Amino acid sequence: MDNDIMSRNLNDMVVVITGASAGIGKALAEKLAKQGAKLVLSARRLDRLHALNQQLGARHLCVATDVSKREDCTRLIEESFRAFGRIDTLVCNAGYGLYKSVHETSAQEYRDIFNTNVFGTVDPILAAVPRMLKQDLRDGYRGQVMMVSSIVALHGVPYLGAYSATKAAQFSLAHAMRVELGPEKLAVTSVHPIQTKTDFGAAARGKGGMQLPRGPFGQNVEQVVNRMVSAIVRPCPEVWPHQGSKWLYAIGSLFPAFADHLLGKYRDRVRAENPHSFQG
Ligand SMILES: NC(=O)c1ccc[n+]([C@@H]2O[C@H](COP(=O)([O-])OP(=O)(O)OC[C@H]3O[C@@H](n4cnc5c(N)ncnc54)[C@H](OP(=O)(O)O)[C@@H]3O)[C@@H](O)[C@H]2O)c1
Numbered sequence: 001m002d003n004d005i006m007s008r009n010l011n012d013m014v015v016v017i018t019g020a021s022a023g024i025g026k027a028l029a030e031k032l033a034k035q036g037a038k039l040v041l042s043a044r045r046l047d048r049l050h051a052l053n054q055q056l057g058a059r060h061l062c063v064a065t066d067v068s069k070r071e072d073c074t075r076l077i078e079e080s081f082r083a084f085g086r087i088d089t090l091v092c093n094a095g096y097g098l099y100k101s102v103h104e105t106s107a108q109e110y111r112d113i114f115n116t117n118v119f120g121t122v123d124p125i126l127a128a129v130p131r132m133l134k135q136d137l138r139d140g141y142r143g144q145v146m147m148v149s150s151i152v153a154l155h156g157v158p159y160l161g162a163y164s165a166t167k168a169a170q171f172s173l174a175h176a177m178r179v180e181l182g183p184e185k186l187a188v189t190s191v192h193p194i195q196t197k198t199d200f201g202a203a204a205r206g207k208g209g210m211q212l213p214r215g216p217f218g219q220n221v222e223q224v225v226n227r228m229v230s231a232i233v234r235p236c237p238e239v240w241p242h243q244g245s246k247w248l249y250a251i252g253s254l255f256p257a258f259a260d261h262l263l264g265k266y267r268d269r270v271r272a273e274n275p276h277s278f279q280g
Contacts, residue, residue, distance in 0.1 A: 006139055006140035006141070006234070007139065007233055007234055008088070008138065008139040008140070008141060008232065008233050008234070008235070009139055010032060010035040010036055010037050010229075010232070010233060011035065011036035011037070012036060012037070012038060013032075013036075013037045013038070013088045013089065013138075013232075014037070014038050014039075014040070014080070014084040014085075014086055014087050014088045014089075015032055015037050015038070015039055015040070015087075015088060015089045015090075015091060015232070016039075016040040016042065016076070016077070016080050016087050016089070016090045016091065016124070016128070017029055017039060017040065017041060017042065017091045017093055018042050018043070018065065018067050018076070018091065018092055018093050018094035018120065018124065019042075019043055019067075019093040019094030019095065019148075020039075020041040020042055020043050020049060020052065020093075021041075021043035021044070021045045021048035021049055021052070022043070022045075022048070022198065022199050023196075023198030023199055023200060023221060024093055024148060024193070024196065024198060024221055024224055024225060024228075025043070025091070025093040025094070025148075026048075026052060027221045027222065027224075027225045028091065028093070028225045028228055028229070029041055029052060029056065029060075030052075030055075030056065031225050031226070031229050032229065032232070033056040033057070033060065035229075038059070038060065038084055039056070039060040039061070040060065040061045040062075040063060040076070040079070040080045040083070040084070040087075041053060041060055041061070041062045041063070042062070042063045042064070042065040042067075042076050042094075043064075043065065043094065044064065044065070044066050046062060046064040049062035049063075049064070050062055061079065061080065061083045061084070063075070063076045063079050063080070065094075067094045067116055067119075067120025067121075067123065067124070068112070068115035068116040068119065068120055070119070070123045073120065073123035073124045073126075073127055074123070074127045076124060076127075077090075077124055077127035077128045077131075078127070080128075081131060086132075086135045086138075086143075087128055087131075087132055087135075087143055088138060088141075088143050088144065089143065089144040089145075089146055089232050090124060090125070090128050090132070090143070090144070090145050090146070091146045091148065091228075092120070092121040092124055092125070092145070092146065092147045092148065092170075093146075093148040094116065094120050095116060095117040095120070095148065095166070096113070096116060096117070096163075096200070096203050096204065096207070097160060097163040097200055097201075097203065097204030097207075097208075098113055098160075098162055098163055098204055098207045098208045099159050099160065099204045099205060099207070099208030099209070099210040099211075099212050100159060100161075100162070100207075100208040100209075100210065101158075101159055101161070102161035102162065105161070105162045109162065109207075110162055113162050113163060113166055114165075114166055114169075117163070117166035117167070117169075117170070118166050118169045118170065121147055121170055121173070122173070125145060125173075125177075128145075129145065129181075129186070132145075132186060133181075133184055133186060137185060140185065141185050141186070141187055141235065142184060142185045142186045143186050143187070144186065144187040144188070144189060144232065144235050145174075145177065145186070145187070145188045145189070146188075146189045146190075146191060146228065146231065146232065147170045147171075147173070147174050147188075147189070147190050147191065148170075148191045148193070148228075149167045149168075149170040149171045149174070149190045149191060149192055150163075150164075150167040150192055150193060150194075151192050151193065151194045151240075151242075151245050151246075151249060152164040152167050152168075153167040153168045153170065153171035153190070153192060154168075154171070154192075154246075154249040154250075154252070154253065155249050155252045155253065155259060155263075156168070157263065157266070158263055158266060158267040158270065159208070159210060159212060159267075159270055160204075160212075163204070170190065171190055171192075174188050174189070174190035174237075174238075175190075178237055187235030188237075189231050189235055189236060189237060189238065189239060190237070190238050190239070191224070191227075191228055191231070191238075191239040191241070192238065192239065192240050192241070192245070192246070193219065193224045193241050193242070194217050194218065194219055194241075194242045194245050195214065195217065195218045195219070196218070196219050196220065196221055196223075196224055197218065197219075197220050197221060198221055209277065210270065210274045210277050211273055211274055212270055212273075213266070213269045213270060213273055217242060217245065219241060219242050223241050223242070224241045226241075227239045227240075227241040228241075
């Protein structure tokens with residue numbers, strides 16, 4: 001597959017997006033709809049999905065889905081095939097963060113975040129991929145699975161330990177699956193945004209009770225979805241929407257003590273900005 005990258009036509013392409021009610025998922029839906037894709041919009045807030053569908057011409061399918069529930073994921077995929085007959089790209093985007101230290105994150109919080117970010121990726125894949133593998137080729141591909149991971153997949157970040165672990169899990173699954181399914185012409189792409197302006201930070205603050213300082217780099221949601229759309233048209237293994245971010249973290253992997261030193265400075269900023277969380 002690596003040697004014969006083809007362009008896929010977005011017009012009438014069927015794309016299922018989890019977490020389409022806000023942020024990256026919503027912006028991706030808006031961009032794909034403009035180019036004629038047929039969308040399945042899923043998230044828990046169905047009212048938001050209906051409003052988005054109206055805005056996009058009311059030609060898409062909305063499915064209320066809590067990706068932490070396996071039966072919801074199965075139903076999402078069944079309804080997608082029933083409505084459109086195939087899935088060209090499954091975007092596993094739904095997810096959230098939690099700003100808390102590793103040892104203070106509760107056992108239940110770990111299970112909850114893995115249920116949404118990891119099993120909320122795995123369960124749609126389990127339901128969709130066996131059927132996608134039976135589809136005819138369209139523009140050279142049977143289909144594509146796209147997982148929205150993060151830059152933190154490569155290196156755990158202080159006070160984002162549980163979240164980082166979920167994003168690393170997605171990254172590993174993408175690596176393995178991409179090679180397993182290459183001969184079947186099913187592409188697998190992982191996406192690795194850095195800090196992006198969406199509702200993510202507010203949700204993570206709400207769950208963890210801490211305020212994390214803005215990192216040295218940031219990006220807007222358009223930058224992320226532009227790169228995602230390109231990778232849907234021309235499937236590639238990985239998307240790093242912020243130029244240079246992959247190399248920053250590659251250096252961190254080669255020199256872990258240096259990475260710890262830099263992240264220690266970040267830890268100190270977090271502690272300074274959240275004195276209430278670090279008293280006593
Ligand atoms: N923003 C960043 O800085 C950043 C950086 C790297 C990676 N990412 C990743 O990008 C993805 C999208 O995040 P975002 O920045 O767009 O955040 P966001 O604005 O908070 O949007 C999160 C989306 O996920 C959905 N969601 C959350 N839990 C869900 C559940 N249990 N079932 C179904 N849907 C659920 C939400 O919909 P409902 O609440 O309506 O269900 C919402 O549509 C996440 O996987 C995140 O880890 C974000």
